[in-house]
Amino acid sequence: MGSDISSRTMLVTGAGGFVGAAVARAAHAAGVNVHATGRAVSPDRLSGSGIRYHPLDLDDDTTVDALLLVTRPDIVVHTAWAGVSGAARASDVQSANITATCRLADAAIRSGARKFVGVGSQAEYGPLDGPVAETHVPMPSTLYGAAKLSACHLARQRCEAAGVDFAWLRLFATYGPGDNPNWLIPSLIAQMAAGVAPKMTPGTQKWDYLYNDDTAAGILATATSDARGIFNLASGGSARVRDIAAMIRDRVAPGLELNFGEVPFGPTQIMHMEGDIAALRSATGWSPKVGLAEGLDRTVAAYSSSEARKAVA
Numbered sequence: 001m002g003s004d005i006s007s008r009t010m011l012v013t014g015a016g017g018f019v020g021a022a023v024a025r026a027a028h029a030a031g032v033n034v035h036a037t038g039r040a041v042s043p044d045r046l047s048g049s050g051i052r053y054h055p056l057d058l059d060d061d062t063t064v065d066a067l068l069l070v071t072r073p074d075i076v077v078h079t080a081w082a083g084v085s086g087a088a089r090a091s092d093v094q095s096a097n098i099t100a101t102c103r104l105a106d107a108a109i110r111s112g113a114r115k116f117v118g119v120g121s122q123a124e125y126g127p128l129d130g131p132v133a134e135t136h137v138p139m140p141s142t143l144y145g146a147a148k149l150s151a152c153h154l155a156r157q158r159c160e161a162a163g164v165d166f167a168w169l170r171l172f173a174t175y176g177p178g179d180n181p182n183w184l185i186p187s188l189i190a191q192m193a194a195g196v197a198p199k200m201t202p203g204t205q206k207w208d209y210l211y212n213d214d215t216a217a218g219i220l221a222t223a224t225s226d227a228r229g230i231f232n233l234a235s236g237g238s239a240r241v242r243d244i245a246a247m248i249r250d251r252v253a254p255g256l257e258l259n260f261g262e263v264p265f266g267p268t269q270i271m272h273m274e275g276d277i278a279a280l281r282s283a284t285g286w287s288p289k290v291g292l293a294e295g296l297d298r299t300v301a302a303y304s305s306s307e308a309r310k311a312v313a
Contacts, residue, residue, distance in 0.1 A: 005224045006031035011073035013058065013104065014080030015051075016043030018179055019119065019171070022216035023077055024051050030220065035071045038080065045178060058100040068111035075223045076108040078118045078155075083144070085182060094147035101151035105158045115165040116155060117223045122172045122234075122273060124149040133276040134170075134230050141268065152230065167222050172234035172275045176212035176295060177302030185209070185296075188245055189303050192252040201269075202261045203242025208274040210235040211295035214288040218280060227283035234275025235288050247293065251300045 010027050014020035015036030021043065024036040028051050036046060037056035046053055054067055058080060068076075078101060083093040101118065108116050122128070123145030124138045140146040152168045159166035175185045191198045210218075210233065218233045242260050249256050281287050290298070 006033075008074045008224065009033040009035070009072060010075045010077060010223065011035045011037065011068065011071055011108075012077045012079065013037050013056070014078070015053065016040040016045060017079060018045070018176075018212065019174060019215055019219075020079035021045035021178075022176075022212050023079060023219050025049055026213070026216040026220050027077075027223075030224075032220075032224070035067075035073065037067065058104060059096065061103060064103055064107045065110065068107045068113070072111055073108070073113050075115045075117065076104065076113050077219060077223050078104055078116070079219075081119075081148075085180075089142055089144035091143075094143045097147050098151045098154065102154050102158065105155040109158065109162040109164055113164060115167070115223065116159050117167045117169065117219065118152060118155055119219065119233075120148045120152050120168050120170045120230075121145060122170055122232075122275065124152070124170055127268070128270050128273050130272045131274045131276050132232070134232060134279055165226075165228050167227050168230045169219060169222060169233040169280075170230065170275070171215065172208045172210065172232065172273060174210050174212045174215040176299055179212070179299070184241070185244070185248070185299065186303070188248050189252055189300055192249055192256055193303065193307065195253060195256070197256055197259055198245070199262045200245060200258065200260050201241070201263045201265050203240060203245060204271070205241050205265075205269060206238040206272045206274065207241060207244075208234045208236070208238045209244070209292060209295075210288060211290035211298075214290055217289070218284070218286045221284040221286035222280070225284045227280070229279075229283075231280040231283065232275035232277050233280065234277055235292075236275065236277040238272065238274040239292055244292070244296075247296050248300065251296060 012024045015024045016038035028034045036053045126139035126141045156166045179186045
């Protein structure tokens with residue numbers, strides 16, 4: 001797609017979310033002409049960014065078409081997805097996500113976009129046990145994973161038939177300042193900061209966590225390069241959950257006793273989730289920059305600063 005990204009226009013969906021906001025900010029900082037969209041009227045995560053934001057309901061064909069025809073993006077980055085946690089992962093909203101993705105791809109094609117980038121999930125693979133590459137046959141075991149996989153295939157078919165470049169990033173796990181509080185790392189930070197020892201499993205499962213700035217950089221690199229196809233977006237390594245918890249404890253509440261094993265593993269517990277990132281590295285030159293220790297330092301510091309501001313207020 002060329003090297004001068006400052007001449008490009010990018011539309012980012014889900015820009016009020018953790019990943020979407022980071023992508024919009026990274027693209028804006030790189031000089032891309034960014035149009036951000038989301039359901040919120042004015043998302044906190046984009047406050048003060050100077051990024052043009054358009055409230056948008058992806059379920060509304062008319063407004064989706066109208067916005068893309070007005071903004072005429074060269075690149076569409078689709079991070080929006082409803083029902084990413086809890087019971088909603090097994091609800092009918094997942095089918096609606098497939099339709100919304102196809103609707104967006106069709107609108108992108110009609111508006112003249114040259115590339116469509118979607119953010120998928122490691123859940124597309126199904127149960128994992130060790131490092132997984134893109135050659136692994138997807139066998140999703142959840143409705144959420146099946147919907148992501150379906151959206152990928154249907155949007156890809158549309159784009160390829162229209163001559164529009166297509167890339168899909170299977171995101172493993174991301175973390176960092178501003179993460180949703182119910183996810184593991186921010187939840188552990190908040191509980192330990194309150195002097196509470198969280199109830200935990202044995203913690204011997206190994207998970208792949210990618211710092212959110214690196215997540216955004218990987219998506220931006222994919223969007224602005226010639227990369228096409230399906231790629232894993234991960235750190236390329238993994239750490240035991242009990243070790244992550246201990247690292248957080250040492251930063252937040254030194255001396256706090258952690259009692260692993262109070263919660264048993266569930267019947268579908270994944271014991272080793274790790275993404276092989278060789279393909280994305282080769283296609284884009286991207287690689288993670290922030291290691292787990294540094295990422296936790298930054299995340300804890302941001303949480304402490306936020307709590308201090310709340311106390312003053």
